[in-house]
Amino acid sequence: MRLIVRDDSHSASAYVAKYIIDRITAFAPTPAHPFVLGLPTGSSPIKVYQILVEKYKAGEVAFENVVTFNMDEYIGIPREHPESYHTFMYTHFFSHVNVHPRNIHILNGNAPDLEAECVAYEAAIKARGGIDLFLGGIGPDGHVAFNEPGSSLASRTRVKTLAYDTIIANSRFFGNDIEKVPKMALTVGVQTVLEAREVVIIIAGAHKALALQKCIEEGVNHMWTLSALQMHPHPMIVVDEDATLELKVKTVRYFKSIEAVAAAQGFEQILPSKVRTGPRPISKPLEPAPEVKEEPSILLPKPTTSTLLAAPATEYPVRSHTPELIPDRMGSRIAAR
């Protein structure tokens, strides 16, 4: 887990925006090898989008070879509704940059068959080679996308009923009329997020401090769905000072010191190169690498990343070898590739 603390929400957003730009630049996407970006809606990411748009207009980043997948969308409100996530994305991001509409994927909350829509969405993510970077935000109850407390941490894209709290919170966008608030949404699952090669979460504001504390300092728990991020090989959470209010001073100091030491050593907390550039199609055969016995870095539960994506978790530098203790573990029942 990388936890990056910045003084205020603006510098946290700027950090995230710069990080995404650097990732896209290093990835050097092409039409055949696009960068696949997962995107959220909500108040925390707005500033990130603003900065991305500014940088695009300044010519510092281009999105023509970026494929996007959005996290969620309401069911049953028109796509052009001012509160739809289609509208949010168009207003804050897509209308200002050069993402081609055919590279944009947002769940269709008006699909005749919502189940089929969800299955197709997962299939589309796989068809694009998996998500390279999933940007996310969280709710005050620690939910990521619409995976509200109690959501299965193995969940995939599906129809979700909104919690009563969320409906009340959202009613401010619908003329304070609870009747007008959509009661259901389509959302990617926790597992869908965890399968991304990298997950970056932005959290700002004191009202999210408790959620951050639960997700960082406590164990994996379906009541705080973001805590599942602890199982991901490459998560990063970027927060402002206000969001750290519930954390132990020790925790904050610890993560700050890691960042400071890393910077002093002349490197950012960067990803292994394979994750940075994605599964690039090999143009000429490379020297056959010496046979190495693959040992997973994480044993239980085994992230499905390792079986489903082209850059599986087993390819990360293996640091610790824990002997296999359980002869028949659940992970082995998952069909291998």
Next chain:
Amino acid sequence: MPSATSTSRERITKFTNCRLLKGDELMEQDLWVSSSTGKIVKSQEVFYSHNSIPDATIDLGGRIVSPGLIDVQLNGSFGFNFSQISEDTHSYGKSLRQMNRLLVQTGVTSYLPTVTSSEKEVYHLALPHLGPSGAHRLPEEGSESLGAHVEGPFLNPGKHGIHPLEVLTEAYSFSDLTAMYGSANISNIKKITAAPELGNMQAIIPEIISKGVIYSIGHTEATYEDAGAAVANGATMITHLFNAMRPLHHRNPGVFGVLGIAESLPRPYFGIIADGIHLHPASIKIAYASHPDGFILVTDAMHLVGLPDGTYDWTNERRLIKMGSHLVLEGHADKIAGSSITLIECVSNFLNWSGEGVGKALKAVTATPAAMLGLSRDKGSLESDADADLCIISEEVGADGQKKLLIDQVWKFGVKLFDRSEQITNE
């Protein structure tokens, strides 16, 4: 940023890095227009449903995009006078079409061709040409008539201005109007200026507005009570406020008085000629402050607008002298004979005199006149599905600190018809 000049046959053009006039505010937003529908596009819908991106993107470098300007009182321009019928009546339509293509270059994309008080025959010959162009929607035809404005002849001789006294008359029933204008021509008329106190006009007003014609109070000796009664009967406009009517008197405020909210009547729209001659800037400011949502800038320009200075023949052997935007009747140097100012110059004047923002000044020639005409959905608006009539406007501040708005480009139905930068390079 990609930037391209567009050819006239492209389908969707996107304007970016620009400030859109929405209501009376300027908002940083993109605008998509289609030359195939001639309308402003619901960009989000097109983007998601058709996976389409614009055929051309134009970076405006922060300039203003305004809806095309609307002049609801224009007597002619570039030498063509709507009220003048030459011997060769066939040339009228041809000259009108030529004028439309020139007029659009001043930023006026739609207007009410105004016919001043004339003999009956003039109406019968002219009005068939002056009706709304409606469904044609051909951008290359230039500026578009929204219907004729008949200013007269039911005007008060005491406030005739330069309208010839001998043709002024009174109406006692609606049939007097149909006899004057021709019954087939009523549908070509969008607005009528008449004095409410004359003849039986008060009683005729409801019938006029039932035909979809705007009734405008003007050239009148109306008292405050007369004007209030006219508004109660359905008058929704005042023709060139202050000019050709009784001045504001503190014991009887006259027509101007109805801009107060007296007797809970709806307040009418009103035209203002901001040429620096017809009205003192302070009067304009007072009128604006009293009812900003009704404030419409008009030129009342004569056909000499667009022509060089000099003396020109006019109707009934009279001659007009043009000196810049000044127009007087020869031999009557005190008689203002309409103006020869362009609408955008009026907007610049108002901007300097009022201290209001550009958005509020431009609203007086876009959204407000469109609302007065009941055309808010199609004209004077940059909302989706409105007609893609646009002006690209840049702001200049002169050495004297005076602001000036310049029409850089004019688009009609999603097609560019005028570009100032191309004009300069062509010369």
